[in-house]
Amino acid sequence: MTDTVVDLSACDLSFRHRRLVSASPELVRAWGEDLEELREDIAEHFGPEGSWCEVGGDLHTLTDGEWEVRLRIQPDSACWHADVFGAGWRTSPYDAVPPEYRAEVAAYVDQSRALSKGLVQESALRQAAAEGGGPAVDRLVHSEFDRLDQWFTALDQLHTALQGPAEEPPSWAYDLVRDELQELNTAREWLLSATAEYSWGRSGPRPDTLFAGLRYVFSTGWVDLMRSSQPGPAARSFFGLVDDTYDTRGNKLPDTPRP
Missing domain, CATH: 1.20.58 (Methane Monooxygenase Hydroxylase; Chain G, domain 1)
Structure with missing residues (x-):
């Protein structure tokens, strides 16, 4: 394995009459450098029962993860090169993108x-x-x-x-x-x-990120600059800034000390 490309020509895989000959080191590392397991998974993803799509001439797997395996045509050999595509077409916000x-x-x-x-x-x-x-x-x-x-x-x-x-x-x-x-x-x-x-x-004072928004943290809570209303108790408790608990009717119970 080199720093730029991993030779997969021995894997003997072809898709759309093009051979798969290489992969990126990043993709190989994601499979623990197990080339045989990588070969099997690529064959399954892009096989007759697999789930994939075409994006501008490239082939992308379709999974529920935050990144996909991509096959790209090498300009110098007209063969496939496999790498990591850093988004998932079934994961927000990319699931809303029309195929075109x-x-x-x-x-x-x-x-x-x-x-x-x-x-x-x-x-x-x-x-x-x-x-x-x-x-x-x-x-x-x-x-x-x-x-x-x-x-x-x-x-x-x-x-x-x-x-x-x-x-x-x-x-x-x-x-x-x-x-x-x-x-x-x-x-x-x-x-x-x-x-x-x-x-x-x-x-x-510097705001920090909050679900890709901005918030300022005060001594007794926080204000989200991207919201027009106070966040609910679940959101406040999630960030550990307010240890509020509520009964089934939404009434606040007595405060519980933090451990």
């Missing part, structure tokens, strides 16, 4: 996987400073803002590609773009806060 728009959404998913790589914290800037001083911090911050710019460009292209006949995205597309934009906004806010904390030692 899956190719555009798939292109965005591939771009965003490489760009939405996590949230920057002040500790990362301190580590860069320890390794390379101020110039290293500047390079890191600039590269992170470049990443966010590229992410926004990819999202802008998706928004344009999903425009309907009325020159506005349909409701499913609007929801998908909004959810992605909230993730982008969160990444931007963490980067700004990390930079402020590193430079001045403070950044003020």
Whole structure:
């Protein structure tokens, strides 16, 4: 196994008169590097009884997971290469995407996987400073803002590609773009806060994510900036901020001390 491709030519699998000859290391690792088990599962997924779909010339499995196995045609050999597609067409929000728009959404998913790589914290800037001083911090911050710019460009292209006949995205597309934009906004806010904390030692109260929304946590609860009403008791208790219990009629029972 190399860093870029795993040879599967010995697996002797063909789909649509094309041989499967390689796989990505990421996909092989997901199967514990057991090539025989991977071969059997790919044969089952894309076989006569399997569940798959075609997306812009690629073949995707259809499962209830958050990612799928994908077969892509290699430009240099016209054979299949198997890799991981970072979304599931039966999982929200992608289950709402009509089949005729899956190719555009798939292109965005591939771009965003490489760009939405996590949230920057002040500790990362301190580590860069320890390794390379101020110039290293500047390079890191600039590269992170470049990443966010590229992410926004990819999202802008998706928004344009999903425009309907009325020159506005349909409701499913609007929801998908909004959810992605909230993730982008969160990444931007963490980067700004990390930079402020590193430079001045403070950044003020920072909201954190809540089901892709934003909330501010107070001493006795929290407020979700994306909601117009107070969340129900189940949601508050889920996040461990309020230990309320209720009877079957919705009446609050006496508070129970936290363990």
